[in-house]
Amino acid sequence: MITAIDAKTALVLIDLQKGIMGLPTAHSTEQVLEKSIELIKAFRSKNLPIVFVNVNPLGAKWTQARVEQSTAPKGEEAIEQARLAMEASGFFDLVPQLDVQPDDILITKNTWSAFYNTPLHEILQKLDITGIVLAGVATSIGVEGTARNASEHGYNITFVEDAMTDMHLSAHENSLKSIFPRIGELGTTADVISTLQKN
Template sequence: MTDVLLLMDYQEGICRSDGVIGVAGMGAQAEKRGVLPAAARVLEKYRELDLPRVFVRVAFDADYQRLSSASPRFDGFRGRGLMIEDSDEAQICSEIAPLPGERVVSKGCVIPFIGTNLTSILTKLGATRLVLGGVATNMVVEGTARVAADSGYAVTVLEDLCASSSIEAHEFSVGQMLPAFGSVQHSEEYLARLA
């Protein structure tokens, strides 16, 4: 079984309490839960073992042609000029910044399978299991888990690599929703088996 780590939406504008999106609670929850240090530990192990990993981010071109979602939550992005691909807020957080040659997928919606080459990348990598971490738990993580499971991938969600805008939203997702699509584990448990 080939595991591929998907590190999703760990961006400066999302995972910081003063970020343009994180300011609404998501950043504070990510900081409080220690999501970035946990993600860095898993990423370090994947790099050490030279296992496949893919970074995913929300990042728009200047005229928002990449914006594929009709969801109301994205209405304000274009109007406020948020998450343009070269902006500081759209960059992947420094704690887990991709190294040269590591794969980065930019998306224009919640789910990274839509409007991107993610499926092609996973096929080339021979992926059979997707190991997920990201912010927000009840958005990108849950949405990706649903599509991945329906696409035939085994799914493992690393719970301590996830956060939502509130602890209640996070706990509902990991306790009630995500177990329907795969395994929910703590990263230490997962890494112990990986080693």
């Protein structure tokens, strides 16, 4: 349940990019996009910052480590081939419906977290941001990875339940039920907008 949203709060939208939004997910990515656009409009009306995050993990150290399940290309030639194909398909591009504006904050991450090895924390600190509202895809990967680091930095976190989804329903539900309540508050898009309007 959302009890408050800080006066200095940023909306952080995770990986709403063509390649991710085109993957099979547990919930409709159209709904995630629709709710994200509602959040964007609400934050713009309050002149609060909006952070758009996309991911490009190609060649990142973690993608070259031994794992049991990997879809990441390994080796320079394979990475370059993947980069060319993904760029040609627009995989990394944010979906155009987001209507990104010049004053918005753009972050490209190469891991699960939008904070790791990016300037996000420093940018938010310069803006005196104390809270973040989080949404996007995938719940258990980019959203949870970012949330864990945000919690470690001491941000008040609000999770928008109906503006996120995952490739696996069980992973989505685990994040919502077991992880997020321990590091933030949860609510719907309508809850977030209603609380914002009271500020």
